[in-house]
Amino acid sequence: MKPNGKIALVLLGVTSTLAIGYAQLRSYQSSTQTGGSAQEQTFREIYNAIKSEYLTPVEERKLWEGAISGMIGALNDQFTYYTPPEDNQFDQQELEGKFFGIGATLTPTNSDGTGASITELMLGMPAQQAGLQVGDKIVKVDGEDVSKLTLNNVVRKIRGAENTKVKLLIQRGTAELTFEITRKQITDYAIYTEILPGNVGYLQVRTFYNRQIFDQMDQAVKSMNDKKVSKLILDLRDNGGGLLCGGIYVADAFLSKGNIVSLKDRTGKETVPGNAFDSTCYGVAKAAKTDFTGKMVVLVNRNSASASEIVAGALQDNGRAQVIGEKTFGKGVAQDVISDLPDGGKLSLVSNEWLTPKGTSIHKKGITPDVAVEDNRFPKVVTLEGTGAAPGEKIKMTIGGKELELTADKDGKFTYTQVGERKQPNTANGSRLDLTGDSILKKALEVLK
Missing domain, CATH: 2.30.42.10 (PDZ domain)
Structure with a gap:
């Protein structure tokens, strides 16, 4: 049985402080008609003054949009955000994976x-x-x-x-x-698998923001067991997270016991997800005949976040796998999703901090790999920007031995971006993976041997 209850996200994504809109906020307006706090009354008076007296008429929706944008912005939290209706429909397609x-x-x-x-x-x-x-x-x-x-x-x-x-x-x-x-x-496949030379299994989780991940994970692990794979690489690089239950489910496929994750609320109370959260999504691992029990390693990089960090942290803390790669992003909070807003939008609201099995907070810190290796698959990007020059002034500088001449714009600003060349991967033997040029993957194969 797959998790299907309350949705909680551990997702690194694009944030938005756009409007919830007029339909939802009419209820707020009416609730403050008969009094309320000094702040509520002040808000109402300012709103009415702008509506009736501002020199240029303003659409009512724009005022509500500004109010909600300011309210969410006051939290100064990049992981609490509103998704407008049109983007919410797009997100639902991503979540369903079809x-x-x-x-x-x-x-x-x-x-x-x-x-x-x-x-x-x-x-x-x-x-x-x-x-x-x-x-x-x-x-x-x-x-x-x-x-x-x-x-x-x-x-x-x-x-x-x-x-x-x-x-x-x-x-x-x-x-x-x-x-x-x-x-x-x-x-949309959340999971990609391949069998590497030496019967080494490779299982990449591309995203946790996909309801298909539960069935696809079952199929992937069954395939590895059916093929008698005894060594496995779990690749979580560039995976920005998604469903909390998705992270728990993937970690549990490799653990027979031990905590996977715990949640800490605004009062400081720590709980392990269980029946009160979702009857099929436990934060404690359970042994199952379908689990993969062979030797394994986990690959991460600086873009591995949220649910990816839950999995990596659970396997690392329980001594189940070595983590190889770069320090992870460090997104250690979980969001509740209010998806039934009157205008069709949704609110993702940070409501918990999550902790690794050893009680470690990784928020803004990340997970430190057991074996540190720089991800060399993508070219480095050099960017710089400056201001204060005279309009049209030439600025000369040297970067990486290359002499540059930049020209300031009419405001005295100048910018430069340099993207290094991406080397072509060595995908021999029909594999889509670069087994010799990908530094982290190469180290994983060495560790498994």
Whole structure:
């Protein structure tokens, strides 16, 4: 039986302090009509004064949006945020792991998070069948330039109703190509597995923000056991977290006893998730015949966060696996999700701090690996910005032995971004993994031997 109760998140994601909107806040307005605290009365008087007397008429919704933005902003907590209705619908698709699209994994093209480039194609899905390739940059969707839109906005435009068509203009090198692709149902896989030379199992958890993770985890571990795998690599790199129960479920697949995680509330009370939280999501490991009991290691990097840190911390504290890689992100709080807001949006509200089995708080600290190895898969990015120069002034500097000349803009500001070249992975023997060039993966194989 899979967890299906109250949703709690341990997710590193993009935050938003946008509006809950007029529909929800009408109830607040009416509740303060008959009195309330001095702060409530002050708020009401300021609101009424702006509505009736401000020189330029203001939409009521904008005032409510500003009020909610300020209220959430006052918490100064990047992990408490409101998701507006349109983004909430997108999040629900991600959470369910099923939607209608083309079957391509996208990442931002630009350093500011905008644009979209293809990094992976799902076999047999429309994008691959149409001839799209890894590295293709999406320039236009149905004739609209998307090169400066955020990645989520690009994805929303590509997804749509089943059997409808989407027209993509792709930049491939110096060429521009047009593809018309029919959307099909896509199942987003949270788990990827492979058998490496020497019958070493490789199990990558790509995200915990996917309800499919429970069944997919069962299938993955069963596959490893059926193939008599005795050594396993659990890869949690670049996994920003997701469902709290997802993290507990994955950790439990490798543990026969011991605590997995505990939660500490605003009063300081610590509890282990159990019946009061979700009848099928326990923070204590239970032995099962389906568990993987062989030798294993866990891979992490600076982008491993939240649920990934719960898993890594549980396996490390219980002495079940060595953790290899970089110090993790350090997101040690959990959010309750209020998803039934009147306007269709949702509120993710930090309500607990979570602790490793040894009672360790990792928030803003991260988990220190047992074997430290720098992740060398991606190029280093050098960025700098400055101000105070005269408009048009030339600024000369040297970075990495390279001489640069920057020009200040009309406000005296200057910026520079340098992205190193990404080396091509050595994917021999049909594996999608670089067994010799990926420094962390290479060290994992050495440790398992």
